[in-house]
Amino acid sequence: MRLYLMRHGEPQAKKKDPERRLTRRGRLDVATIGRFLGQNGLTIPEIWHSEKARVRETAEIIAQAVGTARLLEKPGLAPNDPVGPIRGDINLRQEDVMLVGHLPFLSRLANQLLGGPIETQVFRFREGEIGCLERNGEGTWQVLFTIYPGLLE
Secondary structure, three states, X not given: OEEEEEEOOOEOOOOOOOOOXXXXXXXXXXXXHHHHHHHOOOXXXXXXXXXXXXXHHHHHHHHHHHOOOEEEEOOOOXXXXXXXXXXXXXXXXXXXXXXXXXXXXXXXXXXXXXXXXXXXXXXXXXXXXXXXXXXXXOOOEEEEEEEOHHHHO
């Protein structure tokens, strides 16, 4: 099973847009990642995202690029939510899934899955960055790759 962890693209400043939707640059960066994933044959059966506009927009752009039909707004993906409940949901899955969310949640989840201290930053998770973990037959996770928009420009 593969787990894709993606941080939302660049959001508007809160003063300009209280909902903090993606900027033009944020949409372009996420579309760049999506195009790369789609061109390389990546399929993601389901994408989970938080309720925030910037995260939902990011998930929608990626879903369109890779042909994902199931988008699920899932509680427990807010920046400071505990990672235990989502980790439990992931551990029950056999099918690949992508989580689109925020810092520090994504870093904490990656660290726990990889067996490191929660405070360690395995992935930097720049805006629009995606990291992929894979679970082997023994239930342990390893890092497969990380890509951020600047690598593809």
